[in-house]
Amino acid sequence: MPASIPDRPTPDSTPNRRQIVQVTTAATAALSLPGSLAALAATPATATAQTPATARPFDPAAFGIGFASVAGGLERPLFVTHAGDGSGRLFVVEQAGRIRIIADGHLVTTPFLDITDRVGSSGNEQGLLGLAFASDYATSGAFSVDYTDADGNTVVSRFVASDATTADPTSETVILQQEQPFPNHNGGGLAFGPDGFLYISFGDGGSQGDPNGNGQNLGTWLGKILRIDVAQTDGGTPYSIPPDNPFAGSADAKPEILCYGLRNPWRFSFDRETGDLWIGDVGQNLYEEVDFVAAADVAKGGQNFGWNIMEGDSCYNAETCDQGGLTPPVFVYSHEEGGCSVIGGYVYRGTEVPSLMGTYLCGDYCSGLIWGLGRDASRAWAASAPVQSGFGISAFGEDESGELYVVDQAGGTLYRITSG
Numbered sequence: 204m205p206a207s208i209p210d211r212p213t214p215d216s217t218p219n220r221r222q223i224v225q226v227t228t229a230a231t232a233a234l235s236l237p238g239s240l241a242a243l244a245a246t247p248a249t250a251t252a253q254t255p256a257t258a259r260p261f262d263p264a265a266f267g268i269g270f271a272s273v274a275g276g277l278e279r280p281l282f283v284t285h286a287g288d289g290s291g292r293l294f295v296v297e298q299a300g301r302i303r304i305i306a307d308g309h310l311v312t313t314p315f316l317d318i319t320d321r322v323g324s325s326g327n328e329q330g331l332l333g334l335a336f337a338s339d340y341a342t343s344g345a346f347s348v349d350y351t352d353a354d355g356n357t358v359v360s361r362f363v364a365s366d367a368t369t370a371d372p373t374s375e376t377v378i379l380q381q382e383q384p385f386p387n388h389n390g391g392g393l394a395f396g397p398d399g400f401l402y403i404s405f406g407d408g409g410s411q412g413d414p415n416g417n418g419q420n421l422g423t424w425l426g427k428i429l430r431i432d433v434a435q436t437d438g439g440t441p442y443s444i445p446p447d448n449p450f451a452g453s454a455d456a457k458p459e460i461l462c463y464g465l466r467n468p469w470r471f472s473f474d475r476e477t478g479d480l481w482i483g484d485v486g487q488n489l490y491e492e493v494d495f496v497a498a499a500d501v502a503k504g505g506q507n508f509g510w511n512i513m514e515g516d517s518c519y520n521a522e523t524c525d526q527g528g529l530t531p532p533v534f535v536y537s538h539e540e541g542g543c544s545v546i547g548g549y550v551y552r553g554t555e556v557p558s559l560m561g562t563y564l565c566g567d568y569c570s571g572l573i574w575g576l577g578r579d580a581s582r583a584w585a586a587s588a589p590v591q592s593g594f595g596i597s598a599f600g601e602d603e604s605g606e607l608y609v610v611d612q613a614g615g616t617l618y619r620i621t622s623g
């Protein structure tokens with residue numbers, strides 16, 4: 204068994220519970236429904252036959268999945284994605300600093316990229332952590348990675364592919380760097396949003412309890428999700444600030460910041476159909492949470508997800524638990540029911556498992572449990588009973604067709620999600 208990605212929790216006497224946050228009428232109005240869901244809300248109940256499959260209410264009791272092995276023999280895999288180049292290939296991130304290609308169901312021997320010479324991966328949460336291909340990858344060959352270097356500090360860089368199967372390690376252009384005060388909570392998630400901007404997740408810097416108060420400090424990238432434009436440089440800066448970023452032009456906040464109050468947003472994703480943003484934020488000793496930003500609110504940004512005032516929907520520091528202005532999670536589960544670290548996943552938008560259409564999947568690194576989430580017929584957030592995968596889940600990922608995969612770090616194997 205590998206050591207854990209997050210802090211392993213200290214058992215305590217907190218009662219067992221799994222909480223699904225019930226969204227009140229007022230909160231629903233404030234959530235600014237994504238287009239397809241708003242359309243559903245306006246659809247008369249008698250017209251369900253005409254409701255698009257993508258907008259069906261989530262039925263937690265109907266949730267079921269299985270797993271089909273795609274490729275084994277991976278070394279501490281942490282992520283999987285696709286290049287959007289029409290090749291149908293999968294790209295798997297290995298923690299030590301390699302990107303491997305799976306083509307036609309076979310793991311290609313020669314790595315696509317090998318930067319083990321500059322990646323530091325001695326800590327459980329260190330290494331090559333994130334990968335995102337530019338939307339024009341098919342012509343530009345450009346992609347971005349997030350890793351911790353030999354000193355444990357975060358580097359986000361761009362590389363360029365040399366040909367269809369390899370990328371030149373010397374093609375690196377550093378986009379940004381962040382000193383890491385502790386080895387854990389590096390975040391490491393990367394994704395290009397529907398707007399073409401690069402989104403980067405940073406943990407709170409590590410240790411326990413956010414000792415430096417980074418989550419609530421807008422003067423640091425730690426404990427945040429950033430949003431930058433890597434297609435436009437700005438003077439000597441290899442990226443520019445999207446003008447509609449919530450803190451663009453602010454003297455009191457880093458202009459790259461989109462949202463904050465995060466502890467370790469290890470994995471986040473966009474719903475490829477609606478543009479909604481989903482964040483799995485790893486908790487401290489008690490609760491794991493999933494955060495949600497409707498597509499219409501993503502660019503608006505400024506959401507404060509609460510850490511370290513709150514852990515899940517409970518006060519973390521009860522003496523100063525002012526919850527004003529905080530955006531609560533849409534799903535919380537307790538370590539008491541098994542688990543230590545939420546692994547944010549994706550909304551299913553494939554075709555091979557129609558019953559999953561529109562369902563968000565997430566899991567837990569330690570317990571191997573996987574949940575389905577969505578809004579039920581009453582528009583309240585609902586979660587399924589968990590399915591036991593038996594995996595040491597480090598990530599979920601999408602292929603070009605929207606099929607979903609789960610990465611088993613412990614077993615070095617990639618699985619495709621099936622109907623079971």
Ligand SMILES: [Ca+2]
Pocket residue numbers: 464484492508509510513514515532
């Ligand atoms: Ca939170």
